[in-house]
Ligand code: SF4
């Protein structure tokens with residue numbers, strides 16, 4: 001059993017699903033059930049700016065936005081401008097709606113970075129995964145416009161069985177976009193990704209081997225969600241959905257709900273007993289290699305541990321060293337829900 005660590009009073013990183021709107025909507029790996037138009041329940045501009053004030057006053061350092069696609073929200077740039085001077089700020093998009101003028105507007109706001117999702121590294125694979133012909137070309141054009149405008153672009157992959165044989169192309173994509181970093185992110189069984197798990201879920205051992213075999217040029221970092229960078233980052237993270245639910249992490253969606261920030265001050269939801277438990281990082285065992293590589297992150301991801309074992313303090317089954325032989329390419333008959 002790892003020893004309990006320091007428990008923060010305020011998260012360092014707060015992620016927000018600023019809208020549930022998306023122009024693609026039917027991706028095989030999507031974690032949300034997006035809609036074409038803004039749902040009436042999405043938090044309003046005033047609700048977001050009040051929350052931003054609250055987070056700034058309570059010492060949150062790092063704020064990021066995702067969706068849906070944040071750029072589909074008409075007032076998103078106003079929200080960014082409102083937050084800009086008070087946080088380390090970034091957002092995640094698939095960039096299909098980026099125009100030269102929009103790229104210039106985003107650059108002028110002065111963000112740390114923009115993560116752009118490339119679900120595949122070819123039009124054929126990307127468009128198969130989104131279900132929308134032409135979406136790869138739009139994403140590539142949007143990413144290039146952002147880069148030309150001076151925005152730091154981080155291309156990101158959700159690693160799955162289809163794009164796994166082509167990970168080296170993500171390195172090349174990073175070079176093409178002048179990126180300092182490329183994201184290789186884990187697939188989680190949430191939303192459509194859960195429904196398509198049998199087709200998409202890769203063997204984490206194969207992923208770890210493929211990442212280790214990458215030829216990465218000097219100056220390019222790989223943001224890697226797999227061993228030995230298997231973070232247990234619940235202790236610093238928080239996440240708020242487009243309707244105000246405080247859920248700790250986007251990958252805990254559907255498993256927990258610590259309360260709604262429309263009714264309860266955010267930091268009161270942060271005191272939920274389970275939330276506090278996860279933040280102690282009290283895990284039954286840990287992998288020294290991952291713990292060394294990621295400051296204070298014993299035991300790997302809590303979402304994966306709970307999904308595949310039903311226990312919050314289990315080791316992460318995606319870890320080849322500590323996974324206790326759990327086959328994560330097969331979903332459990334039921335995925336547990338805390339409430
Ligand atoms: S994965 Fe992203 S781009 Fe695809 S439908 Fe979901 S929110 Fe939209």
Ligand code: SF4
Pocket residue numbers: 231232233234235237248249250251252300301302303304
């Ligand atoms: S659920 Fe996993 S990815 Fe999310 S904050 Fe916890 S450890 Fe990090």
